[in-house]
Amino acid sequence: MMRLALTLGDPRGIGPEIVAKALSDPRIAVLGASWHLIGPTGTEVPVHEPIGVWAPIGQRDVDIAQAGQLAGLAVDRAARMALAGEVDGIVTAPLDKAALQAGGFDFPGHTEMLADIAGVPATMMLASDRLRVVLATTHLALRDVPAAVTREALLQAIHATREGLRADFGIAEPRLALCALNPHAGDSGRFGCEDDELLAPVAREVGIAGPFPADTVFVRAMRGEFDAVIAPYHDVGMTAIKVASFGSAVNVTLGLPFVRTSPDHGTALDIAGQGIASAESLVAAMRLAVELVGRRRAG
Structure with missing residues (x-):
């Protein structure tokens, strides 16, 4: 049993x-x-x-x-x-x-x-039948987030998500998207350079989509385009999953x-x-x- x-x-x-x-x-x-x-x-x-x-x-x-x-x-x-x-x-x-x-x-x-x-x-994922969101950083003050969103943190979240979706959810080839850190994914540097200089190269390196602006990427995932979205910080990811599925989502610890x-x-x-x-x-x-x-x- x-x-x-x-x-x-x-x-x-x-x-x-x-x-x-x-x-x-x-x-x-x-x-x-x-x-x-x-x-x-x-x-x-x-x-x-x-x-x-x-x-x-x-x-x-x-x-x-x-x-x-x-x-x-x-x-x-x-x-x-x-x-x-x-x-x-x-x-x-x-x-x-x-x-x-x-x-x-x-x-x-x-x-x-x-x-x-x-x-x-270990990596935090919130999962429901409508959306899966993984956090690259977890419980931090917002002012500390940019320094914590490193290449290593992003790669850890991406690899943990791929392995978790394969082993635990039976998805052989997970389709992942990376959520941008800044509004409009930085708008070519106007609202920050992290998306162009850090997030985009990591996404290309590991072969996932993005970074896409937060105001569209979760909608695209809910429509079936992605199996999970990697969120760079706590509230952007948690807000999306809780608006989509509060009361029916589940916190899963990957890794x-x-x-x-x-x-x-x-x-x-x-x-x-x-x-x-x-x-x-x-x-x-x-x-x-x-x-x-x-x-x-x-x-």
Whole structure:
């Protein structure tokens, strides 16, 4: 039987609630997978407990540092289970980045933390049935982006996307496009030289299309012209995928030696504990994780 670890996320947020809902969803039951829930202190908890114990945890008074520590320990435990072969992949409920750092884990998010644990470069992809977007840089202040968009960062994202689409999504020859950094792809240098001097040469070197302006490339991908778009920075890519598919997109970490997926939203601290959070994106993440593990096994 396929085994997957499922972390409960920040205990102040909607993670425990949506985990409980997802496990009760018939679309998950028919998958036939064994779910190993990783909760506070990084320990495994019985599958029945989220409904009776962890679902109301968003109402508890947990300070930010404790919440981050608990969430971080769960991610660490799940990743190490995957590396040891105890599970075939992991699905992570949302955590709060400020809490994670307050809890002693000096990472800006799941992707960077998992890359550190696994000891490999990792790349963030958001995928839905309408669009796939890969980020060449992730959690950075906008003023730091131009310096971080290097040839190496672009090549890493491109190669990870190609390999991920081939191995996990069964696309033998992925059609990739590079999103420009500047408006109108720099407009021949009028709005910046990076697209002409850096992005275009990288695209030619590896044989992908672009760079194309952000205001058209995602539309072209949604119409079927490309299998994925490489975005140079966080918000240009995340905005596109969330406008296209919020609530049904899945965060997939490329480059890891195990499958990892996550919902496309955050902790939603403002509605935690009210029973109104949607589990749709988590259900999509769990279903995709099972699909990707199955494809890796078959390959």
